[in-house]
Amino acid sequence: MARKARIEHGHVVELLTAEPFPEFHPALMWVDASAEVQIGWTYADGCFAAPEPPTAGAIAGGYLAALQEVMDLTARSHGYDDVKSAMSYMQSSIPKFAAEASAMCEWRDAVWRYGLEEMDLIRSGLKPxxxxxxxxxxxxxxxxxxxxxxxA
Structure with a gap:
């Protein structure tokens, strides 16, 4: 059976194994591919290459961005645009808004302390x-x- 990869902009976007291999529109680029080739690999000058694994910094950035997203969603659940918007009410003359801003600020600090400490443990190999x-x-x-x- 023939295994082929469809290439778009230098990346494998589709894999197909068939015998006989069907005819496709000539604008589609299909090339022979070994069993190890996966969608997402690059293809240049007749050679496939697996993507580079993400760096520790990229992984940490994604994990910390997820914390920020949760904080922003939590602020939105209480009527604020995001966590920064909520904390802008720290000096509000409306007690409810000032109290919520203070709680949001304390929580934000606790979340970042947690996230950064966890990332340090992971980077140092002390935690998976x-x-x-x-x-x-x-x-x-x-x-x-x-x-x-x-x-008041």
Whole structure:
């Protein structure tokens, strides 16, 4: 059976094994491919290459970005645009907003402390890289202020 890879912009985007190999529009570039070639590999000058594994910095950046996304979603769940918007109410004359901003600020610091300390442990080899979902679910949880009114 013939195994071929379809190439677009120097990358494998599709693999097909067939005998006989069907005819496709000539604009589609199909080349012979060994069993090891995978979608996402590059193809140049007749050679395939596996993608480089992500760097530790790229992995850490993705994990920390996930924490930021959760913080922003949490702020949105309380009517703010994002965590920065929520914290902009620290000096608000409306007690509820000021209290929520303070809680958000304390939580943000706890989340970043957690994320950066965990990444340091992982980079140093003292801890294995957890699944992203596990990493995010272990982040500190916000404690929203209770019983604070809109008026003083």
């Amino acid at each position: 890289l957890p699944a992203l979902e596990e990493f995010v679910s272990a982040m500190p949880q916000i404690v929203w202020p209770q019983g604070v009114s809109l008026t």
